[in-house]
Amino acid sequence: MMQSLQRQMIETELADIVGREYVLTDEADRMIYGVDYFWLPRMLVDRGQIPPLPDMVVLPETVEQVAAIVRLANVYRIPLIPWGGGSGSQGGIMPVYGGVTLDLKRLNRIVNINVQAQTVIAQAGLNGYELECELNRNGLTLPHYPASVHSATLGGYLACRGSGVLSTKYGKAEDMVLSIQLVLPNGDIIRTLPVPNHAAGPGVLQLFIGAEGSYGIITEATMRLESLPQERRFRAFLFGTLSKGLEAGRRMMLERLQPTVIRLYDEPSTIKQVKRILGISVEEGAYMIIGFDGWREMVELQERRALAICQELGANDLGSGPGWEWWNQRYNFYFPPYGLDFPWMFGTMDTVCTFDNIENLYWTKKKTLEATYEAWKLQYIAHFSHWYPWGVMVYDRFIIEEPPQDPQKALALHNEIWNLAVRTSITCGGVLNEHHGVGLKLARLMREQHGSTFQVLEGLKCKLDPHNVLNPGKMGFGPTS
Numbered sequence: 001m002m003q004s005l006q007r008q009m010i011e012t013e014l015a016d017i018v019g020r021e022y023v024l025t026d027e028a029d030r031m032i033y034g035v036d037y038f039w040l041p042r043m044l045v046d047r048g049q050i051p052p053l054p055d056m057v058v059l060p061e062t063v064e065q066v067a068a069i070v071r072l073a074n075v076y077r078i079p080l081i082p083w084g085g086g087s088g089s090q091g092g093i094m095p096v097y098g099g100v101t102l103d104l105k106r107l108n109r110i111v112n113i114n115v116q117a118q119t120v121i122a123q124a125g126l127n128g129y130e131l132e133c134e135l136n137r138n139g140l141t142l143p144h145y146p147a148s149v150h151s152a153t154l155g156g157y158l159a160c161r162g163s164g165v166l167s168t169k170y171g172k173a174e175d176m177v178l179s180i181q182l183v184l185p186n187g188d189i190i191r192t193l194p195v196p197n198h199a200a201g202p203g204v205l206q207l208f209i210g211a212e213g214s215y216g217i218i219t220e221a222t223m224r225l226e227s228l229p230q231e232r233r234f235r236a237f238l239f240g241t242l243s244k245g246l247e248a249g250r251r252m253m254l255e256r257l258q259p260t261v262i263r264l265y266d267e268p269s270t271i272k273q274v275k276r277i278l279g280i281s282v283e284e285g286a287y288m289i290i291g292f293d294g295w296r297e298m299v300e301l302q303e304r305r306a307l308a309i310c311q312e313l314g315a316n317d318l319g320s321g322p323g324w325e326w327w328n329q330r331y332n333f334y335f336p337p338y339g340l341d342f343p344w345m346f347g348t349m350d351t352v353c354t355f356d357n358i359e360n361l362y363w364t365k366k367k368t369l370e371a372t373y374e375a376w377k378l379q380y381i382a383h384f385s386h387w388y389p390w391g392v393m394v395y396d397r398f399i400i401e402e403p404p405q406d407p408q409k410a411l412a413l414h415n416e417i418w419n420l421a422v423r424t425s426i427t428c429g430g431v432l433n434e435h436h437g438v439g440l441k442l443a444r445l446m447r448e449q450h451g452s453t454f455q456v457l458e459g460l461k462c463k464l465d466p467h468n469v470l471n472p473g474k475m476g477f478g479p480t481s
Helices: 004-018 027-032 039-046 063-076 128-137 154-159 242-254 267-278 296-312 320-328 355-372 407-427 443-464
Strands: 056-058 080-083 100-103 110-114 119-123 177-183 189-191 217-224 231-239 261-265 286-294 316-319 345-348 351-354 379-387 391-400
Touching (some): 004 063, 063 217, 119 128, 154 217, 242 286, 242 296, 242 379, 261 267, 267 286, 296 316, 316 320
Parallel strands (some): 056 100
Antiparallel strands (some): 177 189, 231 286, 231 316, 261 286
16 A cells, blocks of 8 residues: 555646646545455455455556556556456456546547447546437447446456356357457557458457456547347247257257357256246246347258257247346346345356266366365355357356355355356356456456466466556556565
8 A cells, every 4th residue: 555645646637637626535535446346345344344446546547547556556556456347257357456546537539439340448537327318329239238237348358258147059258359459567658450350460459358457558549339120029938957958059040040148057057047037937947048149041041950959859838928027127136126236255166168068068067166165154046147159157156145144254165166167167167257357256266267377367467467467466467566
């Protein structure tokens, strides 16, 4: 943390860059920037403690101001933590070494909508929902609809390689970006090449997507768009077993049917969540939603083949009504009164692997966690929601309804569960995370995940950011030097 005189001097310099009203130092203001959706800082607040806070918060309005702030951070070796919408779940915004939080939400302009190219250039601090509304008015969509769409920013989408509910057809955030403007850790402003696919050497663009502000601060992005679909359909099925549902999804993907959505709930989720939230009367089994969109003739053909696959595997066709009910309430799973919240301890341990490993990963993880933490009555639930031509992710969660009340004991148990869960995923062919990112929560496991490959990531960090001022302590990188 900064000394008093040093803080005053730095505050004066920041105010000179952005204006006095855009430098926040009151504890009430700083408190907001110490908490995201990560369970740990929320637990500390719940237990009457104060999480790590930034020394001050600065809100720049232009890329030039961002660059000037980054240069200042290098002069004084100040940790600099980029902030978008604050809806992350991995503690990526926690100022564990103090410093300055850089709130980018004043960089919120749409620079250009190109209808012919179906692209949009927008600043990184723009709210995702506001961007989508403007695109819709032009007959276009950025088909990235995460549960955090009302709070997350465009830069946040890219910083953690986020997924939305339509990713099975349209891809994740990193698949939609064409190029970015970025402020490097030395304050230089750069732009990547205007297209993501080329043979002009390695792709520099993807070095910064998913780096969570460790390699540079994204200030603007060019994203590819889609036309609003002529037809959109959803349908629900109930499979006798999870295995049958996974096989149905695998076939749909390998046959390239291009579903917008395949969401398969395990048996506990079907009973605990689907039945309760959607108000649908279902028997025991694995509940699946499938969706298609586009031109009506294509949608009809794709849906017909998907129905045949489900029928071949013995699924009960519940019709379009429950499918649309899911679409209309898709975000209710994550918000009060249905979302996981205190006083429970909980976590989303999403991972992804190839089709041949996914069922073993699910059962191994479920049995391992529930057996190891039987004394805490740990519950393991999951759904499979982002599918690829080569595999699928599992959005799996643990729940402990009566965790320790002592903050240190709660933290120890929380981290112990995460260590076991992630290591089990890796052993079964999964990876550290699929779309929430690394942040502080999973930083300690990055070296285990990557092994000797981590030297590539670390080498880039050391070269680009020798003083480690950008978001230190995250992604497996150390404190400010």
